[in-house]
Amino acid sequence: MALAKKPVTGMKDILPEEMQIRDYVIGVIKDTYRSFGFTPIDTPCMESIGNLSSKQGGENEKLIFKVLKRGEKLKLETAESEADLVDMGMRYDLTLPLARFYSNNANNLPSPFKALQIGSVWRADRPQRGRYRQFTQCDIDILGEPSDLAEIELILATTTTLGKLGFKNFEIRINERRILKAMAAYSGFSEDAYDEIFITLDKMDKIGLDGVAEELTGAGHAKESVDKYLDLFKIVDNEPDGVKAIGMLADKLGDFLEDEVKQNLVEIIESVEKTKAADFKMVFDPTLVRGMGYYTGTIFEIAIPEFGGSCGGGGRYDKMIGNFTGNNVPACGFSIGFERIILLLMEQGFQIPEQPKKIAYLIEKNYPADKLCEVIGKAQDARKNGQHVLVVRMNKNKKFQKEKLTAEGYEEFEEFFNR
């Protein structure tokens, strides 16, 4: 049987040019996050199917690649449904595995625990341009820190990293699940409609205020509530100063919003603005929803002007670890949009700074063995001095070979002839 040359549907081979940029970006990410006291961990790429299907993952649970049982455990004859055939699946994110990891290892971890994870995740999404079924996620999380020090450090670490990668003039948009709820309560919506309302609200950037109004009234909500709700957004619509905007909204919401929520958000925005090490702006965005149901407090998102849509995000999820242990642990995380950042850097023709000098030694085909040794010895000395040395046989078309090597970044050539 002929073997398949293409990667499996929806996944991709990564060629050296892209891979070198990926390696560089991962290096910057790891160095920067480590300077904030985050420590790397790793978890298996597979999780038990029970954990993956426990309603923590929202829509992603529909996209799980499932792993067939093996050996005697696979009973094909008596299997009635998919569930009888599988015992594990590929992780669809790094958050659920982190919660499991923490539950399993908390005794051996510091408190608070600042985790850094970089790894592949898999989603059986419909393949489309620029979106793949296997992709890299890059998360930092602080477990065991209830105060907004967690949010401040997460945002500073992430934005410092983006700054080091050359991104400028971007925004961190921030909101709070409790503000979302207070606004819905203030407007008179019933609590069991909140999730549905937030799904509509999440489309604001696409369909605008009128579109949201139409969809909400279309879904049967009272016009009075819808009007009251949308008026709230109009209050802050023209206020670029996040702290002022939160104040104006909080004044309007009155008792519907706890003062602590407002204080927290203000503190985060002010602390980050005063201590940031990159060129970006904190923006209060009451239309920010973030899909995942597990968020309990702050939510935030990176918006890079060159790129429509979010380049990463995160928030507080104080109740997930309790699903494993029975005891809730304060938790807050920020996921940088690794694949989108790579895409942006590639599009911008990103050049890796401070590369070692690359030299190629071209050796004629029938070069004698004893002299070859001398060439290799010379290469070994240059490598010891920090240079990158490629030792290759000279091709028949030497000019073309050197052109290709130049394109790969080789700046200097030495030729060795059998004369």
Place this chain on the structure above:
Amino acid sequence: MALAKKPVTGMKDILPEEMQIRDYVIGVIKDTYRSFGFTPIDTPCMESIGNLSSKQGGENEKLIFKVLKRGEKLKLETAESEADLVDMGMRYDLTLPLARFYSNNANNLPSPFKALQIGSVWRADRPQRGRYRQFTQCDIDILGEPSDLAEIELILATTTTLGKLGFKNFEIRINERRILKAMAAYSGFSEDAYDEIFITLDKMDKIGLDGVAEELTGAGHAKESVDKYLDLFKIVDNEPDGVKAIGMLADKLGDFLEDEVKQNLVEIIESVEKTKAADFKMVFDPTLVRGMGYYTGTIFEIAIPEFGGSCGGGGRYDKMIGNFTGNNVPACGFSIGFERIILLLMEQGFQIPEQPKKIAYLIEKNYPADKLCEVIGKAQDARKNGQHVLVVRMNKNKKFQKEKLTAEGYEEFEEFFNR
């Protein structure tokens, strides 16, 4: 339903202490291999089940984690066997994916192509101490180089890496599939028995010469052939000089061994010995077999005295890419035993050299927001200067907190009280 806290069977969580060593080792590996002109690539963790089951993978093909078909493609009612249920599997090594990658992308790759791959592979082995079902492999391969320059560069790159990680006094054992065959032919075994004979020979280090003799005669081979075969091994048994040993064996084998095979091996051993950048020895080992059937020429293995058994190996496989494209491409690779190296370093209490200074700021719980900002600003300045600064709330038991932080490598503490 309660969620599972443990990782799935046979796979493991990696805690910060180990993960920091893994990251460091990967850094050394990548830097060193890149200095030899190897370029990183990546392939999906899943391959089509057809490729994985194409008899390239030997025994590993029995250990594939298979991925269930999705959506309409899964026809549970009409499925008669496992094969009807799955379309992909997890890769069990990095060599088959590399051959597919090269077949798919050769037009966009330099020739020769020097590939570096580091990634997870999966094998549904029976779980046992120190062996996991998901583990990291780390391969370098040179595709398109027919001469022994490939072997020399692969061995130098791998051994230089081991040297930089502090390994000393180890051995690279080398042999040739064509020597294995010549020895079997010389002894009068029939060609279709070779594979079986090599499987027995592979046990030499466990069962000795007598054990091998017993197993071969037990399998029905002529005593005369078996005696003749074992005498060959006795010729070189006491000769530590690899070049001399090959010469003695070649003299005995006469026309059964092509002169080119001997010349090649001698050239590799001599060139590596003259140009090596680590403390190790090249050893000719005619009992070295290496399991994989795809090897066509040289085979080699790392033997580290502290560790019984192999710490990595590789060889030449000139015919694998032809299975994808119809045209063979010379190929030679070396896989470093990443997991074993990590295990050895952990057991030896390995300390990562040249770490940045780690400082912890402990902040009293009710420290006011405006002053907190100043502490974070101070941390940001120290981070800019290359230090690692952890900003955490002070625990009630501060002494214990500081002890734990000291164990994590924090050397300096600053305390901030609300006074």
